[in-house]
């Protein structure tokens with residue numbers, strides 16, 4: 001019997017955990033290296049759109065991930081006077097699917113799936129070098145060689161920085177504070193409580209996201225140089241001045257532990273070199289205006305496992321085939337999430353007429369849904385049904 005193919009996966013985020021599990025489920029021997037002493041979820045809640053949901057289903061993990069998740073019926077954008085600018089119905093027949101979930105629940109589910117599939121998870125295992133011949137070097141000095149090495153080590157990827165592969169980098173100059181507060185009937189009117197709502201005011205946005213029966217994920221988005229906006233703990237007085245109609249919600253953010261992250265965007269000249277591939281945010285980070293960075297990472301990781309397992313071609317060829325299949329959808333999504341970020345720079349008075357008058361809204365809606373409606377390679381049989389959850 002031929003020996004199993006081997007993979008070293010670098011980084012246990014959404015991309016690395018998905019790729020490792022999908023490969024192990026396809027008979028590969030997989031070692032997953034995480035530099036931290038434990039695998040941690042970063043952020044508060046997360047939107048998982050159809051492509052991410054279909055990936056979870058293909059891994060056999062959807063039911064666990066969806067326990068307690070929130071399934072909204074509409075996604076709304078509102079202007080500075082709390083008037084609805086855009087409304088996208090979701091989760092109904094023929095509509096895009098999305099659920100929102102706490103990040104630690106999603107990561108814990110993926111860790112469980114990886115263990116079940118037989119992935120060897122090594123925490124405290126920092127990779128300092130990886131090469132196109134499949135070799136890598138750990139901080140401990142240990143070396144290893146595998147049939148494939150997947151660098152899923154995040155947006156500041158050390159491994160990617162060893163190679164001259166960045167084709168284009170855009171400076172976003174925007175970021176967000178993410179935090180979780182207990183849900184409360186006081187925050188928004190009763191008819192809005194189950195919705196996903198993005199509020200605009202000047203160059204700031206507030207994202208209201210129920211993520212379980214009891215938890216509300218709040219994102220406070222602003223320019224990087226808007227010092228009061230990026231302060232931790234949250235400068236609630238400053239935020240209430242921008243969003244007086246959200247006073248109760250913003251007051252509840254006072255003193256709550258949160259995390260400020262700046263947004264990043266780059267594309268690569270290529271996603272692989274020989275047996276080494278770049279995956280997830282290492283390859284294609286995007287600002288979170290479509291809630292698709294993680295969905296694209298998971299979708300593409302599943303596609304990678306399928307490409308590596310689906311033919312007898314050499315590994316380098318399979319990795320090129322994978323990039324050819326996945327890249328158009330991922331880069332389309334990156335471009336649109338970048339464009340949506342530019343809406344922050346449009347004055348309040350001009351934003352709504354610009355969106356409505358230019359006919360941008362239908363285009364935005366359709367583009368927002370493109371990756372969400374993409375069925376990841378190997379997950380076709382799961383497409384279409386609305387998610388179940390709270």
Ligand SMILES: Cc1cc2nc3c(=O)[nH]c(=O)nc-3n(C[C@H](O)[C@H](O)[C@H](O)COP(=O)(O)OP(=O)(O)OC[C@H]3O[C@@H](n4cnc5c(N)ncnc54)[C@H](O)[C@@H]3O)c2cc1C
Nearest residue numbers: 011013014015035047127153154280281288291293294295
């Ligand atoms: C404000 C904000 C909101 C977002 N909202 C959404 C959303 O709603 N929906 C969505 O789909 N996406 C969202 N995203 C994007 C999403 O979070 C990312 O795209 C996704 O988490 C990327 O996963 P990853 O596995 O590629 O990288 P990461 O999650 O960064 O994982 C990388 C892992 O590699 C480890 N590591 C790094 N270097 C090494 C090394 N040398 N050796 C070993 N291990 C290493 C790190 O410790 C880490 O665990 C959002 C992002 C932001 C900033």
